[in-house]
Amino acid sequence: MNTRAQQVLEHEIDPMHAEAVGHGNSVAAWTCIGIMLIGVLVGAIAFALHAPIGVLIGGIIVVLGLVAGWLMVKAGYGVGGSKSKNAH
Secondary structure, X not given: OOOHHHHHHHHHHOHHHOOOXXXXXXXXXHHHHHHHHHHXXXXXXXXXXXXXXXXXXXXXXXXXXXXXXXXXXXOOOOOOOOOOOOOO
């Protein structure tokens, strides 16, 4: 059975975990999540009001949030992007 020290040592040697986790703290990520949150809110309110068209519109807004985030990453606003403040 592995001790805690052995587990830590194995984790330090593992090349898959050699880089720091980037948690997505960027303008692109926050924009994507903000738009998607609005879409979920619209869909949830429409669902509660029994409005299927509103639920569909909420789903479309969520997809638009994903597209907006992807476009912003491609434009350089993602983690490590050329226009982000944490670029390396």
